[in-house]
Amino acid sequence: MNCSYCDGKTNEMYKVNQLGKAFCGNDCYDEYMSECDEAPDDMNHPYIDDYELMRLNYIDWLENWEADLLAVRGIQVILKADEMLDTIDEVFEEYSDYYRAEGDDGIFAHEIYLYMLKFKELQKKIIEWRPKRQPPNQNVCAVCQSIFSVKVHSKSMKNDDALFCEKCKQAYYPGIFSEGELKREMEQYNNLKGLQAHSRKKDWPYFLRKIKRSCRYHDIPFPDWIDLNYEF
Ligand SMILES: [Zn+2]
Ligand SMILES: [Zn+2]
Numbered sequence: 001m002n003c004s005y006c007d008g009k010t011n012e013m014y015k016v017n018q019l020g021k022a023f024c025g026n027d028c029y030d031e032y033m034s035e036c037d038e039a040p041d042d043m044n045h046p047y048i049d050d051y052e053l054m055r056l057n058y059i060d061w062l063e064n065w066e067a068d069l070l071a072v073r074g075i076q077v078i079l080k081a082d083e084m085l086d087t088i089d090e091v092f093e094e095y096s097d098y099y100r101a102e103g104d105d106g107i108f109a110h111e112i113y114l115y116m117l118k119f120k121e122l123q124k125k126i127i128e129w130r131p132k133r134q135p136p137n138q139n140v141c142a143v144c145q146s147i148f149s150v151k152v153h154s155k156s157m158k159n160d161d162a163l164f165c166e167k168c169k170q171a172y173y174p175g176i177f178s179e180g181e182l183k184r185e186m187e188q189y190n191n192l193k194g195l196q197a198h199s200r201k202k203d204w205p206y207f208l209r210k211i212k213r214s215c216r217y218h219d220i221p222f223p224d225w226i227d228l229n230y231e232f
Contacts, residue, residue: 001014004021008024010024011024012059016108017033017107018040018048050098050108050112051111051112054111055111055115057091061088065084069084069129073142075142077142078209081127081129082209082212084126085127085212085216088122095116098112101113120216123217127213130163139162143164143165144165144168171202172203172206176213177211182211182215182218185211189223190225205231205232208226208229208230211226212226
């Protein structure tokens with residue numbers, strides 16, 4: 001996309017007006033508005049506030065999400081990521097009308113919808129994000145700090161295998177379930193209605209968080225027992 005004012009290439013900071021003209025950002029948009037007499041008054045558009053908030057919110061996330069994860073260590077990385085994912089879910093609740101309509105109500109509604117799709121992609125990035133790995137063979141567990149060995153060339157190696165010892169992987173449920181694993185896990189607890197299940201399962205809140213991450217990742221709705229003892 002090129003800017004309607006300076007003709008430069010736009011990036012994630014881009015901004016549109018209600019006719020669908022794109023601009024680099026606030027500066028080019030403001031210049032254009034002050035120079036072009038026929039420009040429509042976007043400020044009176046019914047969706048302008050939602051659009052502006054959504055746009056600024058997304059840009060803010062884009063600039064900060066990785067730094068926020070880099071600022072924490074060990075098990076806090078998982079907890080921080082989960083907290084961020086929950087916060088993004090709240091955006092979805094707030095703008096759900098736009099999402100259901102797939103942005104079908106003019107350019108601002110369409111842009112809001114596109115931002116929601118971008119937020120979904122961002123959730124996947126956050127789910128997949130891991131601190132830089134230490135040299136393989138011998139790693140320090142991100143939770144308990146014990147030293148453990150990794151099979152480097154194993155085909156089934158997952159993202160988390162180099163970061164968590166087996167014990168912590170069992171207890172803290174990092175990462176996501178594969179789609180098949182997720183369906184099996186959900187079936188099991190759907191049948192039990194989660195009720196007895198959570199009292200039997202140690203580390204249930206960690207397990208629930210993994211279910212949540214997996215659902216987001218595979219675009220599967222949360223089961224209705226998702227809030228059961230979710231907090232620690
Ligand atoms: Zn420009
Ligand atoms: Zn450990």
